[in-house]
Amino acid sequence: MNETSPVRYDGRAILVTGAGRGMGRTHALALADRGASVLVADRGVTMSGDGLDTGPANEVVAEIRAAGGTAEAYSGDLSTEDGARGAVTATLAAFGRIDGIIHNASTAPDAGPMYETPDEVFDRTIQVNVYAAFHMAKAAWPAFLSQKFGRIVVVTSHSIYGNANSVPYTTAKTGYIGFINSLSIEGADHNITVNAVAPTARSRMTERMQSSDYTDWLFETMTPETVTPTVAYLVSEASSVNGQILSVGGGRVARITLAxxxxxxxxxxxxxxxxxxxxxxxxxxxxxxxxxxxxxxxxxxxxxxxxxxxxxxxxxxxxx
Known part of the structure; x- marks a missing residue:
């Protein structure tokens, strides 16, 4: 059996959105633990995207620093171009470079039937997902090209298979498919990879599910910590995976593809x-x-x- 060195991120700076809680938090902690400088981007909003609470991001930064790691907090509004580009600018300002982006942040409003969905709910959900991914990638791309290295992971959803009363969220998450399929081709010759992960994990979103034996099993089995290793691997130098959608949760990793x-x-x-x-x-x-x-x-x-x-x-x- 061949032994390999542990995957590490020394000298790398990685932007993680939605990193104040849930899966984003576990991603940030794991990366910092293996040497990455991490920009913890989290506005601390409600699931519908309202409010502002810098506490979660600052708490994660404090936790990383207490363990000897390097991190800074960012609370810009990713649903705006300035806020999304600002996350990249803040990473460059804090660490002098940017090597990876994990876009975990999202809203998940209770949309209801499509014909009753307010336009602003649809707009905000698209903006904080696809628009933010576009603006962050665009802002980071010159650095990626210059250093001949870059890693992007966007967090999609199994709702791409369809989910009633969830048109804004499903549309936003499905938009990532075209995003990674095209951008992965653009980056392939420059050691830039772009992938998506569809996670199943306990989160503020799944905690809204009705109580049942299934949800009890899901919460116990599908922890955020079981998603992190795959996401973290995809932003590492060790990974050459490109243009893929991986289904991840509870220790299972599978490939999703168009046919x-x-x-x-x-x-x-x-x-x-x-x-x-x-x-x-x-x-x-x-x-x-x-x-x-x-x-x-x-x-x-x-x-x-x-x-x-x-x-x-x-x-x-x-x-x-």
Whole structure:
């Protein structure tokens, strides 16, 4: 059995959002324990995104420092461009560099049926998730390129499979799929990786679940501490994982991926053709797992008779 050195983060500076409580807190503590300088970003808001309480972030910073680690607190509003970019600026100001971002922060409002959901609830949920991830990544990208190293992990959700009365949250978390799929390709040649983790863990969100034998089991089994090792690994130098969605919780780690069936040819003649063969279209089996839109485009083109040449490797490349 090969022995390897422990994964460490000495000399690295990592921004962790939502780090005042729950999973974000355990991520921050674990990274600091292994040598990282950590920016603990947490505004201390309610689950609907209201209020301001700097206590949780300051408490985590104090805990890290008491253990001999290095950390600073940040309480900017990540739902705004200035607040999100400010988290990166604060990391650079505090530690002189930024090597990774773990975007754990989110709101989870009680939205109710879609037709009753206030527009501002939808907007805020998208802003603190996808918009914040975009603005932080954009602000950190020049540093990542300069040092030829960067790690981003965004926290998505199993709600990407669908969840009634949760359109704002589900839409926000699903938006991360396109974010990591594209940005991971942009960063691949520069030692920059971008991944997502869908966690299952006890949190302020899951504590709103109705009491049952299942919730009792979940709270005991799916602790925040069981999510942290995977998240922390993905922001380490040891990891080359890129463009992946990992399902994590309770000691189980699995891969989530997009797939497309090879489909049914010859359905372009009439509406009736589609009607008659829709069951075959929706049948499971014969899946392909394209790693990019370019790969998917070539696979489908070849299925339909196209004979690609070497210059067609990326059919979606823009013309000069």
């Amino acid at each position: 497309e069936s090879r489909g049914v040819l010859g359905l372009g003649e009439s509406i009736d053709d589609v009607h008659q063969r829709i069951d075959a279209v929706l049948a499971d089996g014969d899946w392909m797992f394209p790693a990019s839109i370019a790969e998917r485009g070539l696979v489908v083109a070849e299925m339909m008779g196209w004979k690609p040449s070497a210059v067609d490797r990326n059919p979606y490349a823009m013309r000069n």
